[in-house]
Amino acid sequence: MNIVVCVKEVADPEAPFDSFRVDTERKVIFASPSVMRVLSPFDEQAVEAALRIKDKMEAKVSVISLGNKLDRVVVKKPLLMGADELFLLEDEAFEGGDSFSTAYALSSAIKKIGSYDLVLCGRQSADTNAGQVGAGIAYFLGIPLVTVARKIDVSDGKARVEKVVSDGYEVVETTLPCVITVSSELGQPRYPSIHNIRRANELKPIIWKPADIGLDPSLCGKKGSKLHLLKLFQPVYESSCHIIEGDTPVEAAHNLALRLRAVRII
Amino acid sequence: MIDLNLPYLTDEHKSLAMLVKEFCEREVDLKKLNEIADQPISPNATPEELRKRIPVDLMSKAQDAGLRQLCIPKEFGGSGYENDHIAQGIAAEVAGYYGGQFGRLMTINWKQQVGIAYLQKDLQEEIYSDFLRDKSTMLAASITEPNHGSDYLVPYEEPGLMPDCVAVKDGDEWVINGDKMFCTAGGVSNYVHVTIKTDLKAPVTKGMTQFIVPTRTKGWSISRVNVMMGNEIAPNVQMRFENVRIPDRYRVSPVNGAFEIMRSRLAGKSLHMFGQFLGWSERVFDDMKEYAKARIQGGRPIIQHPNVGAMIAEADCLLKSLRLLLYQNAWECMGIVSRKELIPVKGWYYLNWYAKKVVMRIIEIGLEVYGGMAPQKELPFEHYVRVLLSVMHGGSTGVLSLIKASRIIAGR
Numbered sequence: 001m002n003i004v005v006c007v008k009e010v011a012d013p014e015a016p017f018d019s020f021r022v023d024t025e026r027k028v029i030f031a032s033p034s035v036m037r038v039l040s041p042f043d044e045q046a047v048e049a050a051l052r053i054k055d056k057m058e059a060k061v062s063v064i065s066l067g068n069k070l071d072r073v074v075v076k077k078p079l080l081m082g083a084d085e086l087f088l089l090e091d092e093a094f095e096g097g098d099s100f101s102t103a104y105a106l107s108s109a110i111k112k113i114g115s116y117d118l119v120l121c122g123r124q125s126a127d128t129n130a131g132q133v134g135a136g137i138a139y140f141l142g143i144p145l146v147t148v149a150r151k152i153d154v155s156d157g158k159a160r161v162e163k164v165v166s167d168g169y170e171v172v173e174t175t176l177p178c179v180i181t182v183s184s185e186l187g188q189p190r191y192p193s194i195h196n197i198r199r200a201n202e203l204k205p206i207i208w209k210p211a212d213i214g215l216d217p218s219l220c221g222k223k224g225s226k227l228h229l230l231k232l233f234q235p236v237y238e239s240s241c242h243i244i245e246g247d248t249p250v251e252a253a254h255n256l257a258l259r260l261r262a263v264r265i266i
Numbered sequence: 267m268i269d270l271n272l273p274y275l276t277d278e279h280k281s282l283a284m285l286v287k288e289f290c291e292r293e294v295d296l297k298k299l300n301e302i303a304d305q306p307i308s309p310n311a312t313p314e315e316l317r318k319r320i321p322v323d324l325m326s327k328a329q330d331a332g333l334r335q336l337c338i339p340k341e342f343g344g345s346g347y348e349n350d351h352i353a354q355g356i357a358a359e360v361a362g363y364y365g366g367q368f369g370r371l372m373t374i375n376w377k378q379q380v381g382i383a384y385l386q387k388d389l390q391e392e393i394y395s396d397f398l399r400d401k402s403t404m405l406a407a408s409i410t411e412p413n414h415g416s417d418y419l420v421p422y423e424e425p426g427l428m429p430d431c432v433a434v435k436d437g438d439e440w441v442i443n444g445d446k447m448f449c450t451a452g453g454v455s456n457y458v459h460v461t462i463k464t465d466l467k468a469p470v471t472k473g474m475t476q477f478i479v480p481t482r483t484k485g486w487s488i489s490r491v492n493v494m495m496g497n498e499i500a501p502n503v504q505m506r507f508e509n510v511r512i513p514d515r516y517r518v519s520p521v522n523g524a525f526e527i528m529r530s531r532l533a534g535k536s537l538h539m540f541g542q543f544l545g546w547s548e549r550v551f552d553d554m555k556e557y558a559k560a561r562i563q564g565g566r567p568i569i570q571h572p573n574v575g576a577m578i579a580e581a582d583c584l585l586k587s588l589r590l591l592l593y594q595n596a597w598e599c600m601g602i603v604s605r606k607e608l609i610p611v612k613g614w615y616y617l618n619w620y621a622k623k624v625v626m627r628i629i630e631i632g633l634e635v636y637g638g639m640a641p642q643k644e645l646p647f648e649h650y651v652r653v654l655l656s657v658m659h660g661g662s663t664g665v666l667s668l669i670k671a672s673r674i675i676a677g678r
Contacts, residue, residue: 034267034269036267036270072277073270073277073280073281073284076277076281077281077284080281188292191285191288191289191331192281192284192285193332194282194285194331194332194333194336194345194346195332197278197281197282197285198278198345198346199278200276200277200278200281201276201277201278
């Protein structure tokens with residue numbers, strides 16, 4: 001069983017709100033240098049899903065990440081958790097991409113890796129929250145897609161997936177190979193093992209440039225994007241204070257209820 | 267937030283730091299641990315009562331993650347960081363920053379694990395396997411005696427000091443009698459590492475010997491719990507030895523040779539303590555800084571008030587310089603260990619002395635920055651103030667200065 005997991009390095013989504021700044025002119029978000037880089041949490045859960053399958057059967061887990069100047073400590077984390085190999089699509093050309101160009105590059109890398117039975121992604125990344133890359137990879141590879149999984153069982157060339165829906169979960173089955181996006185309902189990912197941490201300096205990723213996966217740089221990153229960002233801004237929330245009058249607490253409560261009904265809160 | 271972009275940290279060190287951070291964020295309930303530490307303790311509490319304070323479930327998870335046994339050699343089932351002092355420093359710093367009291371529960375053990383790693387193999391096997399099996403236990407050491415608290419640090423050779431706890435050879439055994447005054451976690455440890463007078467007429471530097479004492483040994487007891495201003499989860503106790511008999515194989519230094527051993531191992535052993543206090547202080551500082559940015563007085567955040575801004579800047583400089591000193595010391599220890607030489611105590615003096623100065627000043631600055639709240643119990647760093655005052659008290663700083671002064675006078 002060959003499993004490929006796609007992971008993304010992001011600015012720590014738990015960092016304080018005021019650590020981020022929106023540049024409306026250049027349409028980019030800057031994180032303060034003090035903000036740590038981490039793996040997108042949903043992607044860590046995708047790694048965990050792969051490792052749970054590996055716990056039960058013979059499986060090889062390959063991890064791919066894409067970007068430029070990737071933080072080695074961050075992107076090596078799946079290896080420390082128990083994954084077998086790490087591929088980095090690392091080049092200036094990969095910068096600034098949208099879901100389309102990212103999915104295209106990742107699917108090209110997956111084809112180059114060769115044999116794959118299962119491709120796992122987080123349900124969405126913790127920075128853009130677009131949730132499109134998994135679907136894009138399935139499209140480019142021409143294989144089925146199951147989204148928002150909370151449990152994955154693999155046997156007899158099929159994946160049985162518990163898929164989260166708004167009021168519970170559905171159980172769906174699909175043939176392999178397929179793409180599955182993994183949700184937080186899967187549960188906590190395992191900690192990196194100390195044994196693997198001790199080997200962290202020796203673990204070397206395999207680095208691919210666009211040409212290594214047969215891609216024209218013009219199809220990568222910002223140049224290959226289909227999405228054109230028109231405006232990036234920070235919403236402004238205004239608040240005002242209304243004093244609810246009333247001669248008695250009961251009358252004030254009555255007036256409050258009327259007011260809430262008027263603004264359709266109740 | 268702890269800066270991991272430092273030239274002396276490898277990917278391995280950073281990954282270890284991230285593991286400690288993640289563990290603390292996922293498993294450690296800071297408020298609950300502070301509440302356990304603050305639960306009243308009777309001076310007459312029994313070891314069984316003291317053990318009930320240890321969060322065994324959390325210790326068990328920390329062991330599963332490889333953290334509780336961080337400095338136990340790999341051959342004895344540990345994580346094998348007993349000689350990587352930079353790893354120990356960053357793990358302790360991060361545990362202090364994100365884990366508060368959890369950091370103490372870890373570093374008290376790491377400190378002793380490093381010391382035990384120097385002992386004979388059969389003793390290492392015995393102590394480490396017991397530690398890994400019993401998750402309610404800790405590791406402890408003691409030297410001080412009632413009425414002789416700083417005798418072992420006097421800057422001159424005076425015969426007859428520390429006369430109240432004595433070990434006497436009797437055949438193949440040693441018989442210990444007397445009290446040891448301060449022993450963090452002594453009441454919850456299955457083994458204590460003690461330094462005891464074996465030549466009453468000699469000065470402390472030439473008349474003390476180190477032993478391991480299993481606390482199950484007949485005659486060992488807690489004579490009282492030292493109830494501190496800021497108690498820790500694993501309390502500090504006074505121990506009594508009444509005709510405690512231990513075989514000679516539990517002697518872990520040459521007879522009357524404890525000080526040479528202590529001087530050579532102290533520096534490496536103590537890094538955890540200072541790393542943890544540094545991390546905890548950095549957390550307190552970050553909270554203090556945010557408070558100063560948010561608190562408006564006189565129409566502006568108080569961090570823009572010249573006096574407050576200057577104190578915040580001073581605290582930042584103090585912590586960053588302590589950090590440099592800590593990792594320089596760690597780096598020196600690593601080089602010395604790799605050459606299989608003894609670690610000189612010099613760096614430890616500076617680190618110990620400076621860490622105490624910094625912690626005391628951080629407390630002073632905090633009280634000024636939070637001045638508008640007055641020193642109320644609800645002060646965000648109230649728990650830190652009590653615990654750090656209790657652990658990093660100034661008493662021995664003066665003695666350290668005396669020792670340094672005597673060396674300067676002697677031209678050393």
